[in-house]
Amino acid sequence: NAGVTQTPKFRVLKTGQSMTLLCAQDMNHEYMYWYRQDPGMGLRLIHYSVGEGTTAKGEVPDGYNVSRLKKQNFLLGLESAAPSQTSVYFCASRWGPKNIQYFGAGTRLSVL
Amino acid sequence: GESVGLHLPTLSVQEGDNSIINCAYSNSASDYFIWYKQESGKGPQFIIDIRSNMDKRQGQRVTVLLNKTVKHLSLQIAATQPGDSAVYFCAENKGTGANNLFFGTGTRLTVIP
Numbered sequence: 001n002a003g004v005t006q007t008p009k010f011r012v013l014k015t016g017q018s019m020t021l022l023c024a025q026d027m028n029h030e031y032m033y034w035y036r037q038d039p040g041m042g043l044r045l046i047h048y049s050v051g052e053g054t055t056a057k058g059e060v061p062d063g064y065n066v067s068r069l070k071k072q073n074f075l076l077g078l079e080s081a082a083p084s085q086t087s088v089y090f091c092a093s094r095w096g097p098k099n100i101q102y103f104g105a106g107t108r109l110s111v112l
Numbered sequence: 113g114e115s116v117g118l119h120l121p122t123l124s125v126q127e128g129d130n131s132i133i134n135c136a137y138s139n140s141a142s143d144y145f146i147w148y149k150q151e152s153g154k155g156p157q158f159i160i161d162i163r164s165n166m167d168k169r170q171g172q173r174v175t176v177l178l179n180k181t182v183k184h185l186s187l188q189i190a191a192t193q194p195g196d197s198a199v200y201f202c203a204e205n206k207g208t209g210a211n212n213l214f215f216g217t218g219t220r221l222t223v224i225p
Contacts, residue, residue, distance in 0.1 A: 040217065
């Protein structure tokens, strides 16, 4: 049972480049989340989804887009990367709104 | 040792001692709390959770205490081991929507062999 899998693990982008981060979960969870983690700050929610075909904005959505075409996958896109998006990105999933949220191992992104 | 997450973000303990990590939460209506452990370079890992109708819950070497009167949560780790070295943070579940879990900044626990 893999849980929550994120790809890639590391990426370096130049300003203005685009990329997509992939999150896959094999626990049949309805809810999926994308967070960013910056030094000295708690996890901040970027976007989330409550089921296949749905997405919603979190606390810091600007500069990011998401899609949930399949229940098990949640994609995070950066259309035009900026240095302020240098961060560690975590995907998480859970069965319902009052359940444990399980996290992936993270993607370390540097934007030069 | 004892630490309040926001004011003392680091805690050092001797191997074999007990550790206490504290967390103050903000909303008296919060009804579910989770403790996570995050090792360097890894994602947050679930340790233990507690619902607001309980004041104590025990796991393997860990105990979470909930004091709703003062909105305080603590994580106790018994017989701390080097493998316990990590950042620990609490998460507070507010409300019934999907976007309802809010995370503290964490406390870094260092175990001295």
